[in-house]
Amino acid sequence: MCGIVGLFLKDKALEPKLGEMLSGMLDVMCDRGPDSAGFAVYGSGESGKIKLTLRAPEGFDFAALGKTLGDDVTVSVRGTHAVVSAPAAREAEIRAIVAKTKDVAVVGAGQRMELFKEVGLPSEVAERFELSKMTGTHGIGHTRMATESAVTTNGAHPFSTGADQCLVHNGSLSNHRSVRRDLDRAGVPVQTDNDSEVAAGYLTWRMNQGRTLGEALEDSLDDLDGFYTFVVGTETGFGVIRDPIACKPAVMAETDQYVAFGSEYRALAGLPGIENAKVWEPEPAKAYFWDRAAA
Amino acid sequence: MNANVESHAIDLAGSSVRELNSALHALKEGSNASLWRIANPRGLHAIAAGVDAPVTVEIDGPVGYYCGGMNKQATIIVRGSAGVGVGENMMSGLIHVEGDASQAAGATAHGGTLVIEGNAAARCGISMKGVDIVVKGSVGHMSAFMAQSGSMVVFGDAGEALGDSIYEARLYVRGSVASLGADCIEKEMRDEHRQELFERFKSAGVNGQIDPSEFKRYGSGRTLYHFHVDNASAY
Numbered sequence: 001m002c003g004i005v006g007l008f009l010k011d012k013a014l015e016p017k018l019g020e021m022l023s024g025m026l027d028v029m030c031d032r033g034p035d036s037a038g039f040a041v042y043g044s045g046e047s048g049k050i051k052l053t054l055r056a057p058e059g060f061d062f063a064a065l066g067k068t069l070g071d072d073v074t075v076s077v078r079g080t081h082a083v084v085s086a087p088a089a090r091e092a093e094i095r096a097i098v099a100k101t102k103d104v105a106v107v108g109a110g111q112r113m114e115l116f117k118e119v120g121l122p123s124e125v126a127e128r129f130e131l132s133k134m135t136g137t138h139g140i141g142h143t144r145m146a147t148e149s150a151v152t153t154n155g156a157h158p159f160s161t162g163a164d165q166c167l168v169h170n171g172s173l174s175n176h177r178s179v180r181r182d183l184d185r186a187g188v189p190v191q192t193d194n195d196s197e198v199a200a201g202y203l204t205w206r207m208n209q210g211r212t213l214g215e216a217l218e219d220s221l222d223d224l225d226g227f228y229t230f231v232v233g234t235e236t237g238f239g240v241i242r243d244p245i246a247c248k249p250a251v252m253a254e255t256d257q258y259v260a261f262g263s264e265y266r267a268l269a270g271l272p273g274i275e276n277a278k279v280w281e282p283e284p285a286k287a288y289f290w291d292r293a294a295a
Numbered sequence: 296m297n298a299n300v301e302s303h304a305i306d307l308a309g310s311s312v313r314e315l316n317s318a319l320h321a322l323k324e325g326s327n328a329s330l331w332r333i334a335n336p337r338g339l340h341a342i343a344a345g346v347d348a349p350v351t352v353e354i355d356g357p358v359g360y361y362c363g364g365m366n367k368q369a370t371i372i373v374r375g376s377a378g379v380g381v382g383e384n385m386m387s388g389l390i391h392v393e394g395d396a397s398q399a400a401g402a403t404a405h406g407g408t409l410v411i412e413g414n415a416a417a418r419c420g421i422s423m424k425g426v427d428i429v430v431k432g433s434v435g436h437m438s439a440f441m442a443q444s445g446s447m448v449v450f451g452d453a454g455e456a457l458g459d460s461i462y463e464a465r466l467y468v469r470g471s472v473a474s475l476g477a478d479c480i481e482k483e484m485r486d487e488h489r490q491e492l493f494e495r496f497k498s499a500g501v502n503g504q505i506d507p508s509e510f511k512r513y514g515s516g517r518t519l520y521h522f523h524v525d526n527a528s529a530y
Contacts, residue, residue: 246417246435249379249397265338265357265378279357279376281397281416284436 002170003029003143003263006231008238008290011257019134025267026141027123033143036156037125038117040166043136045112050088053108053115055081079128081116110164117156138238140231142168148195159197162204164235169196170248171227217241217287231261239289246284253277302330312339322348343371363390382409401428410499420447429499439466448495458513466513480516488512
């Protein structure tokens with residue numbers, strides 16, 4: 001089992017409440033995945049700047065690291081994670097410094113995406129990172145019950161394998177070893193043993209080749225084998241797909257204000273206006289996606 | 296309303312599903328407590344599962360998994376959509392879902408009637424054993440998989456592999472069938488089948504509104520009942 005949620009806002013007025021809504025959805029999914037949790041939120045961003053979400057052990061001095069990175073860099077610390085905002089041109093240089101810093105890892109990067117994940121009860125993880133105070137246009141979240149790899153922060157979702165791209169997965173992939181080799185040859189880095197990161201890498205690879213999010217999701221039906229419901233985010237987009245057998249549960253709701261995804265309806269029950277939302281079960285092997293850029 | 300009818304209102308925002316179900320399970324034969332109104336179901340699981348009394352349970356909103364599972368005698372009305380396995384292993388009574396139903400609606404159900412106003416997702420009526428299912432929308436793939444007895448009436452379309460490895464249930468579909476599963480075949484519609492459809496329409500509240508001849512009947516080709524030596528290489 002695992003619980004996944006996603007929220008894509010159409011109404012700007014709800015943007016200050018994105019974190020609060022997403023955190024409510026994640027809380028309800030605790031019992032589908034009590035061992036770890038994570039989420040990605042698409043907040044504010046400036047063109048010409050990059051946000052890198054870093055993770056380090058408890059008590060790590062992010063402020064000191066920030067000083068070594070220079071005056072044009074800001075660091076915002078949230079528990080074991082910190083979001084470093086820097087001129088985009090300095091990304092490679094900053095990544096090189098981080099790579100040399102013991103115990104610190106880059107978990108996500110992009111103009112707008114921030115990504116947090118940790119072992120622990122999802123409601124506590126969300127509280128630790130103050131998800132309920134976050135604002136943004138869309139976000140995805142995951143509560144994990146591990147099956148294919150160990151209960152570690154590295155195994156927690158979401159996975160990000162490209163700028164402003166992230167994925168959460170409920171299910172398990174049976175051909176992730178062979179897809180991993182394909183990605184390796186294509187130069188898409190996959191860092192963990194987790195099967196879901198391979199799915200994220202696969203979509204990144206396809207989008208790098210010029211496919212849209214929707215097309216990349218459709219491609220995954222041919223190339224990924226196993227059980228899956230994926231919810232994915234890009235800088236402007238939000239997508240959902242289920243494998244053709246559709247063993248893993250999924251419910252969606254749409255109103256004039258938002259599109260929401262939950263593993264179960266319970267996750268959606270607290271959303272504003274849900275009584276009058278269009279609620280449906282996404283069909284097997286059908287890609288659903290929304291794009292702010294297209295709107 | 297009958298003066299003897301005792302009506303109960305339970306709000307699941309305050310009470311637990313366990314409290315509700317315990318109260319329903321405690322009903323004795325001849326009880327007058329025949330109407331139960333359930334508020335704030337919020338997609339919670341196992342609402343009104345295991346009821347064995349001739350009561351009416353009205354649930355005011357969407358329910359989660361296994362609503363009305365194992366139901367005997369009760370009439371359960373869901374004023375919203377239902378999660379996985381609504382009416383699973385139902386024995387008798389009526390379950391009426393006013394919205395859509397998720398996967399495995401009416402799975403293994405032995406008797407009673409399950410009416411779904413909207414669509415039912417994959418595996419509707421999987422391993423059904425005597426229930427009568429009426430879906431006013433469409434059903435997903437692998438519906439009536441290994442169905443053994445009972446009937447399924449679909450006003451819309453059926454997904455892939457309808458009736459795969461079916462035994463003796465009778466399937467009626469008005470719209471298209473994406474594909475038939477192993478050993479499921481189209482069968483002749485005789486008077487007895489039109490009569491059965493007429494009865495099902497009545498139970499679904501659309502008495503006389505639909506022409507049974509718009510439906511096609513599907514059932515077992517009965518070629519999988521016995522081992523056939525030509526299939527030996529398949530094992």
